[in-house]
């Protein structure tokens with residue numbers, strides 16, 4: 110494989126462009142009940158085979174009337190249309206039909222008057238105000254027209270999409286099979302939660318934040334635990350992971366230290382595409398291929414893991430999973446804090462959205478920004494993205510903000 114960064118680090122944009130051309134999406138799909146498709150990727154487009162709503166229907170509780178009766182003192186109510194129980198007759202001149210929200214508009218009616226704008230004396234209805242022609246009528250096909258492509262191939266299914274499919278009566282849908290991702294941490298110092306710490310040991314937190322981010326992407330997970338800083342052990346773990354998964358993600362061991370075997374093994378026995386990015390945190394992020402699987406070696410520092418995952422790994426996993434790329438929302442906001450920044454790398458500082466006194470949105474730093482300070486990530490709800498060439502930011506300056514994705518809709 111060519112070496113796109115033998116001498117200079119790649120920018121994040123260059124790394125993403127490299128991934129966009131290098132990665133080929135997985136194939137293979139399965140049919141699932143629509144609820145099960147939430148968060149999965151559509152394997153084929155969904156076309157509306159019927160209009161929604163299927164009939165002209167009322168948007169209000171009131172009376173279906175004919176506009177050519179406008180000016181008539183009172184109308185005779187000849188029946189009632191409920192949602193799901195249409196009035197089978199028509200509306201003749203001088204007549205109206207009591208109708209509920211969702212009720213099918215009876216033949217002859219041209220508008221619905223809200224109940225609040227009428228007076229009823231037994232079957233005689235007086236209108237205080239006539240509706241415009243067509244008022245309060247929801248037309249057949251207003252939401253979906255038969256033949257519309259309503260969800261394209263490559264779409265990641267949202268709660269709204271489940272509702273849209275259900276509104277068409279779809280019970281099942283074809284989704285791309287989940288991407289299989291194996292992950293493990295490397296480091297002699299790492300202990301599992303619940304274990305006692307020896308001198309110099311720390312708890313393995315990366316496998317937990319990674320578990321969370323991978324779970325949000327709905328991949329099939331293979332957690333291979335902690336692998337010690339031992340050349341043979343790392344090599345065996347990589348081979349074992351690559352044999353079972355489409356993608357292998359590791360943390361630690363990609364810098365230049367004496368026990369940093371992950372990067373070394375990839376370069377010697379696999380294909381290393383890049384291993385140095387002009388991003389902070391996350392400089393030694395390593396990408397390549399090992400024994401038939403795609404490989405991402407994330408730097409060991411816990412914030413570096415999360416920054417590189419969101420900026421580089423997640424878009425790559427989405428592409429491999431067959432998802433159509435969508436732009437990540439970023440916007441400009443005034444920054445309340447002074448930020449310290451050395452020119453050289455694009456910086457992903459941790460920030461928090463705040464509402465200013467006049468109700469407008471601003472951003473502030475969550476405080477100290479070391480790449481080992483994981484608390485800065487859990488306190489943050491956005492990245493403050495500072496360009497490589499920028500220096501310190503003074504409070505009041507405008508900065509680029511990327512909110513963390515919300516899981517709800």
Ligand SMILES: Nc1nc2c(c(=O)[nH]1)N[C@H]1C(S)=C(S)[C@@H](COP(=O)(O)OP(=O)(O)OC[C@H]3O[C@@H](n4cnc5c(N)ncnc54)[C@H](O)[C@@H]3O)O[C@H]1N2
Nearest residue numbers: 294296312313314315361362363364369392408409410413
């Ligand atoms: N001479 C240089 N040293 C370093 C450089 C460099 O360019 N030249 N880069 C620094 C940067 S930037 C980073 S980031 C780190 C990344 O190094 P590694 O990927 O090799 O990571 P480790 O050395 O294994 O660990 C770094 C740090 O993170 C802690 N760690 C590791 N795994 C976990 C885990 N699963 N959970 C919690 N914490 C973890 C580890 O104990 C270290 O403190 O290299 C710099 N050095």
Ligand code: MOO
Nearest residue numbers: 390391392413480
């Ligand atoms: O770039 Mo390293 O990821 O600062 O900590």
